[in-house]
Amino acid sequence: MTTTRGALAGLLAGCALALAPAPPAQAGDSPQAGNPAQARGSAPCGTSYATAPIEVSEPGLWTYTYVLAWCSDGTAITSAEQRITHREHSAACTWAGRQEESIVVGDGHWTAFDMSAYTCAVDGGTYGVNPWASVTFRPDGGYRERSGAERQ
Numbered sequence: 545m546t547t548t549r550g551a552l553a554g555l556l557a558g559c560a561l562a563l564a565p566a567p568p569a570q571a572g573d574s575p576q577a578g579n580p581a582q583a584r585g586s587a588p589c590g591t592s593y594a595t596a597p598i599e600v601s602e603p604g605l606w607t608y609t610y611v612l613a614w615c616s617d618g619t620a621i622t623s624a625e626q627r628i629t630h631r632e633h634s635a636a637c638t639w640a641g642r643q644e645e646s647i648v649v650g651d652g653h654w655t656a657f658d659m660s661a662y663t664c665a666v667d668g669g670t671y672g673v674n675p676w677a678s679v680t681f682r683p684d685g686g687y688r689e690r691s692g693a694e695r696q
Contacts (some may be wrong), residue, residue, distance in 0.1 A: 589615035590622065593685040600675040600691050606639070606662050607631045608675035610691070614654070616683040621649075624681070626658050637664040643674060655680045672696035 594613040601607040607630070614624040624647050630639045640661035648655045659676040674694045681687035 590617040591615065591685070593681070593687075595679055595681075595687055595689060598677045598679075598689055598691050600677065600693050602637075602662075602664075602673065602693065605632070605634050605637045605664060605666070606673075606675075607633065608660055608662075608677075608693075610658055610677035612656050612677075612679045612681065612687075614681055616685070619683055621654050621681070621683050624654060624656060626656055628658055628660060630660060630662075632662075636666050637662050640672070650680075653680055653682045 592613060592615050595611055598610040599607060600610075609629045609631075611627045612624060613627070615622045626645055626647070628642065632639060640663050642658065643661045644657065644659045646657050648657075655678065657676070657678045659674050662673050662675070664671055664673060673696065675691075676693070677689065677691040679687050679689045
């Protein structure tokens with residue numbers, strides 16, 4: 545699935561980041577909730593953006609939710625932070641952890657990727673599944689998302 549969302553949707557979604565705990569702020573940090581610069585203890589964030597929650601699930605078994613937050617000085621991205629949550633809806637599946645995460649700095653945009661893993665025992669068999677999300681994002685708050693799940 546590929547979706548394009550505007551900067552306004554990203555700004556509104558930033559409220560969801562306030563629910564996730566962040567490390568204590570350091571001197572000089574901005575007090576904005578969900579600010580990736582604050583969470584990483586770096587310089588204050590000029591403008592903060594966030595994706596709407598990206599949800600991938602196997603109904604009745606598990607749900608993986610991904611949110612990307614980033615800071616911009618207006619012309620360049622200055623920092624980014626990936627956050628995931630996982631929920632298991634059945635004892636048949638267990639979360640095996642994050643398998644891969646990356647943020648690649650590009651010319652005029654950055655690309656973030658995260659992949660996690662679940663192990664499920666259903667109908668007498670065991671299988672693995674890897675939910676993932678990828679977001680290409682810009683300093684103006686615009687972004688394009690892709691997500692899915694690969695069954696092993």
